Amino acid sequence: MSDPTPGRMTYREACKQAIRDALNRDPNCFVMGEDVGLYGGCYAVTKGLLEEFGPDRIRDTPLAESVIAGAGIGAAIGGMRPIVEIMTCNFSLLALDQIVNNAATIPHMSGGQFAVPVVIRMATGGGRQLAAQHSHSLEGWYAHIPGIKVLAPGTVEDARYMLAAALDDPNPVLIFEHVVLYNEEGTLDPEVTAVDISSAKVRRPGSDLTILAYGGCLPKALEAAGQLAEAGIDAEVVDLRVLRPLDDATIFASVSRTRRCVIVDEGWRSGSLSAEIAARLADDLFFELDAPIRRVCTREVPIPYPAHLEEAALPQTADIVEAARALARPQ
Amino acid sequence: MSDFTMPSLGADMESGKLVEWLVKPGDTVSKGDIVAVVETHKGAIDVEIFEEATVSELCAGEGETVKVGGLLARLQTTGDASPPSAPPMPEATATEAESRAPKKSGPEAAAPRPAFQIERTGRKKVSPAARRLAAELGIDPESLTGTGIDGSVSFADVELARAGAPTPKAAAAPVRRGGFDPAEMRRAIAAAMTRSKREIPHYYLSNTVDMTASLGWLSRYNEGRPPTERMLAATLLLKATALALRKAPQLNGFWQDDAFRPAEGIHIGWAISLRGGGLVSPAIHDVDTLALPELMARLRDLVARARSGGLRSSELMDATITVTSLGERGADSVTGVIYPPQVAIIGFGRIRERPWVADGAVQPRQLIDVSLAADHRASDGHAGGRLLSTIETLLLEPDEL
Amino acid sequence: MTDDEIRKLVFDILGGIAPEADFDLLDEDEELREALDIDSMDFLNFITGLHQATGVDIPENDYARLSTLTDIVAYLRQKGA
Numbered sequence: 053m054s055d056p057t058p059g060r061m062t063y064r065e066a067c068k069q070a071i072r073d074a075l076n077r078d079p080n081c082f083v084m085g086e087d088v089g090l091y092g093g094c095y096a097v098t099k100g101l102l103e104e105f106g107p108d109r110i111r112d113t114p115l116a117e118s119v120i121a122g123a124g125i126g127a128a129i130g131g132m133r134p135i136v137e138i139m140t141c142n143f144s145l146l147a148l149d150q151i152v153n154n155a156a157t158i159p160h161m162s163g164g165q166f167a168v169p170v171v172i173r174m175a176t177g178g179g180r181q182l183a184a185q186h187s188h189s190l191e192g193w194y195a196h197i198p199g200i201k202v203l204a205p206g207t208v209e210d211a212r213y214m215l216a217a218a219l220d221d222p223n224p225v226l227i228f229e230h231v232v233l234y235n236e237e238g239t240l241d242p243e244v245t246a247v248d249i250s251s252a253k254v255r256r257p258g259s260d261l262t263i264l265a266y267g268g269c270l271p272k273a274l275e276a277a278g279q280l281a282e283a284g285i286d287a288e289v290v291d292l293r294v295l296r297p298l299d300d301a302t303i304f305a306s307v308s309r310t311r312r313c314v315i316v317d318e319g320w321r322s323g324s325l326s327a328e329i330a331a332r333l334a335d336d337l338f339f340e341l342d343a344p345i346r347r348v349c350t351r352e353v354p355i356p357y358p359a360h361l362e363e364a365a366l367p368q369t370a371d372i373v374e375a376a377r378a379l380a381r382p383q
Numbered sequence: 384m385s386d387f388t389m390p391s392l393g394a395d396m397e398s399g400k401l402v403e404w405l406v407k408p409g410d411t412v413s414k415g416d417i418v419a420v421v422e423t424h425k426g427a428i429d430v431e432i433f434e435e436a437t438v439s440e441l442c443a444g445e446g447e448t449v450k451v452g453g454l455l456a457r458l459q460t461t462g463d464a465s466p467p468s469a470p471p472m473p474e475a476t477a478t479e480a481e482s483r484a485p486k487k488s489g490p491e492a493a494a495p496r497p498a499f500q501i502e503r504t505g506r507k508k509v510s511p512a513a514r515r516l517a518a519e520l521g522i523d524p525e526s527l528t529g530t531g532i533d534g535s536v537s538f539a540d541v542e543l544a545r546a547g548a549p550t551p552k553a554a555a556a557p558v559r560r561g562g563f564d565p566a567e568m569r570r571a572i573a574a575a576m577t578r579s580k581r582e583i584p585h586y587y588l589s590n591t592v593d594m595t596a597s598l599g600w601l602s603r604y605n606e607g608r609p610p611t612e613r614m615l616a617a618t619l620l621l622k623a624t625a626l627a628l629r630k631a632p633q634l635n636g637f638w639q640d641d642a643f644r645p646a647e648g649i650h651i652g653w654a655i656s657l658r659g660g661g662l663v664s665p666a667i668h669d670v671d672t673l674a675l676p677e678l679m680a681r682l683r684d685l686v687a688r689a690r691s692g693g694l695r696s697s698e699l700m701d702a703t704i705t706v707t708s709l710g711e712r713g714a715d716s717v718t719g720v721i722y723p724p725q726v727a728i729i730g731f732g733r734i735r736e737r738p739w740v741a742d743g744a745v746q747p748r749q750l751i752d753v754s755l756a757a758d759h760r761a762s763d764g765h766a767g768g769r770l771l772s773t774i775e776t777l778l779l780e781p782d783e784l
Numbered sequence: 785m786t787d788d789e790i791r792k793l794v795f796d797i798l799g800g801i802a803p804e805a806d807f808d809l810l811d812e813d814e815e816l817r818e819a820l821d822i823d824s825m826d827f828l829n830f831i832t833g834l835h836q837a838t839g840v841d842i843p844e845n846d847y848a849r850l851s852t853l854t855d856i857v858a859y860l861r862q863k864g865a
Binding site for chain 1 (some may be wrong): 531
Binding site (some may be wrong): 602605606607609610613615616617656658659683688710711712714784 | 791802803804812817818821823824825827829835836841842843844845
């Protein structure tokens with residue numbers, strides 16, 4: 053193999069390095085989930101870690117999401133630092149009771165006596181022809197729940213460093229890794245060794261309008277901004293990164309400058325995270341807005357299997373460009 | 384109940400396109416309120432209402448072309464006891480239709496959704512940010528040309544207005560409010576003028592008037608005044624015409640249904656040529672009662688609105704006579720074509736220094752040719768001649784204006 | 785004001801009066817009112833615009849000295865704009 057660019061790696065590799073780092077740093081940290089050990093994880097994130105760390109710390113579990121999440125929550129309360137992998141967020145609905153009724157409530161109901169520092173990773177999103185039961189984006193639902201933090205790494209850097217910050221947090225943290233990002237490559241800045249899990253980030257500055265995006269839609273938003281620039285429209289792209297709690301300050305600062313906003317959300321539009329953000333903008337920035345808030349969301353259908361239909365259902369770069377252009381250049 | 388119909392904004396208008404409603408059912412309106420914007424070959428015109436009423440129902444939709452006299456809205460006039468008609472319930476109908484239709488399985492995308500229609504608030508679209516900035520700057524945002532989404536007035540539009548009128552953008556894109564279709568306007572002028580020459584037996588008279596005294600008065604008036612307060616000779620010509628018309632009622636009014644109907648006030652249609660071709664002659668109301676500075680202000684405002692949009696329907700409907708003035712760079716004289724159903728048009732040529740006999744000697748004087756074209760069905764040359772000589776007398780003694 | 789600033793001001797004001805005009809084609813010694821078809825109301829508005837922007841008092845008797853762009857620049861310079 054030729055000498056690769058230092059720090060150049062895939063999103064998948066960044067996730068793996070993050071886990072390896074966490075396991076090395078803290079002996080109380082362990083990984084559990086379906087097929088994370090022998091098989092190496094269904095998206096191959098944990099491939100090779102079983103050989104490296106042994107079966108006590110890389111634990112294959114039965115196909116029972118409620119059990120996996122519940123055991124993780126219990127271990128966290130007991131002082132461990134579990135990294136729970138749920139194969140896709142579609143299956144996390146089986147663990148919903150554990151996550152919503154236990155993880156999110158116990159610190160509150162115990163008057164702060166019990167912290168639940170569990171980290172639950174799940175794959176999310178469509179675009180890989182995995183059909184309706186493996187392709188949905190449910191992070192917006194979790195962002196509804198007080199008591200948990202919801203992260204959506206959209207860059208290799210966030211994939212590499214968000215996990216450590218999540219493990220350091222005494223609250224339950226959910227990390228949604230988008231399935232189309234695993235093969236995306238990026239180069240880590242050697243100067244950066246940690247990231248926060250509290251702020252949104254401006255990924256591309258601009259003055260004509262703000263595009264809010266996260267996770268799998270972030271690269272599409274950046275690509276759209278590039279196309280818009282060719283048309284003379286200077287779009288700012290803000291990566292939400294943290295879906296709960298939302299970083300209102302960064303979002304509001306951007307939109308109050310550009311006065312126009314397109315929100316990109318791979319969730320369905322009705323009752324979505326994008327709806328929440330649009331409502332906040334209308335609440336707090338009404339008198340700063342120069343145009344209606346526009347949303348680019350997934351069509352309200354179960355994600356189709358055929359490639360052309362799946363592509364049509366999900367937010368695409370062209371949709372973002374069109375929405376942005378209509379706002380910035382109405383004539 | 385009464386019907387509010389598409390007004391005839393001139394004899395040459397057959398229909399108009401309703402661009403925008405500025406009222407909604409339930410609104411109360413009073414005489415002079417602007418209730419709608421109608422697009423004609425003269426551009427977008429603000430249409431007024433002439434009674435006290437409550438709007439019960441809007442019958443024509445925005446974007447619809449309605450014939451002159453066609454129903455636009457139903458009004459409940461004061462003292463009218465009948466309740467407003469029940470609002471339509473499209474949603475109920477849609478639901479019913481849906482429940483009768485065989486249920487399709489599958490995602491909700493297949494279910495028909497009743498079309499959503501926003502009830503117009505009657506306000507021009509101004510973005511929240513633009514409205515706030517305009518309030519801070521004391522600018523009326525509804526007076527600006529909108530370049531934002533859906534033609535809304537945007538933040539940038541207000542900033543442009545702050546940068547100072549005239550705004551290049553507003554001037555370059557008066558399509559929505561001021562815009563008129565030159566070809567359409569040409570056709571309309573052709574129709575009106577053809578009708579005039581076909582139907583109206585014109586007679587023509589003219590006089591040459593010494594303007595030296597009037598111009599002297601004017602230059603004394605303007606001396607020391609800032610440009611904003613200065614007056615043009617047109618003001619004196621208009622005022623003199625209006626005062627003279629008081630004594631010539633048979634020239635001020637309309638020929639309708641084979642009879643002359645004198646007008647109640649003296650509302651002079653002032654012919655304004657539009658850049659790029661075309662002509663409108665909106666009315667200045669009650670010119671005979673206006674003091675000269677007030678008349679000048681009206682004239683200035685009218686010309687600006689004629690060229691950039693925002694004429695009112697009453698200005699297009701009410702003219703009782705037309706005056707055309709060729710101005711400083713025009714020809715020496717004009718004999719006009721009457722704009723039906725009016726019965727006269729008065730034309731002023733260019734003021735020019737020419738030889739004139741006064742006090743038994745030939746002297747250089749500032750002269751103007753004043754002409755009258757009048758409808759012989761409504762008046763005779765004698766009356767016309769008296770009108771011209773009254774105008775002359777008044778212009779010789781500008782202090783009396 | 786420099787000559788160029790005065791020219792720009794003149795074009796800005798005329799742009800509002802004669803939006804279709806292409807000032808690049810305008811000869812500096814051409815009679816402005818002829819070239820741009822400016823009537824007396826337009827001209828009064830033009831004078832008003834100059835007065836408001838520069839503060840220079842332009843009495844009616846001086847209108848004849850403002851017929852070309854060259855004239856206008858010279859006039860406003862002389863009046864200290």
